[in-house]
Amino acid sequence: MARFNFQGEPPTEEKEDVCSLTLAQNVIAGRWKIIILWYLSRRTRRFNELQRLLPGISKGILTRQLRELEEDGMVHREVYKQVPPKVEYSLTQQGKSFIPVLNTMGEWGKKYMEIKQNE
Amino acid sequence: MARFNFQGEPPTEEKEDVCSLTLAQNVIAGRWKIIILWYLSRRTRRFNELQRLLPGISKGILTRQLRELEEDGMVHREVYKQVPPKVEYSLTQQGKSFIPVLNTMGEWGKKYMEIKQNE
DNA sequence: CGGGATCCCAAACGATACTG
């Protein structure tokens, strides 16, 4: 059954899509977040490990991106009370549910790279 | 056959993933780009139409985001030489190949929204 | 109608020094 929209008013379904995409956009906004999520999708990582994996990132900004991902419920932070300190970062259930997005995005990126190289 | 990596050196495969994800990150970086791509995925849109769909965006910034998407080969800009001017934006083939990412991201966002509401 | 040009501001990023 066709759906009519007077004056091009957007249907509710579209609004929902826009809303959820905006939400996703907010969560992954940040220069390093997608890559951080991807590294954590492979295994748990320590702070220093992440810093080594992310070339050129400073401790301050890495801390902030991780804190924001934590606030958004994507990342779990496990502190081991010992000296020297040890902190491990991993994906929460919600963070893990984001992995399909990373995969789709990665596949797209690969094709995109090939095309760019053949230009 | 197992793969050995001395001192945790990342395998080539991982580097490729990181590289392609970084590429994707660069393309979608920008507050409105994901939403713009999504609106264009549904149909061709005129400039003013996009501005109405994106609440609060100014002409200047909308122009810039569209130009960047154009430079990245995601969006096609069709100018009709007439008065008053008419410009239509649509997805290129490469832009269309990004739709699966938008879909996956949208699905994730919907689940994420439900969870947040039940908290 | 679809911009371009300019200015301004806030946020994001980054470098450095210090700390338990």
Add this chain to the structure above:
DNA sequence: CAGTATCGTTTGGGATCCCG
């Protein structure tokens, strides 16, 4: 080791005005 605190810089977004 894993931060915090501070500061400086850069980038991006937004507002405004002008134009063909």
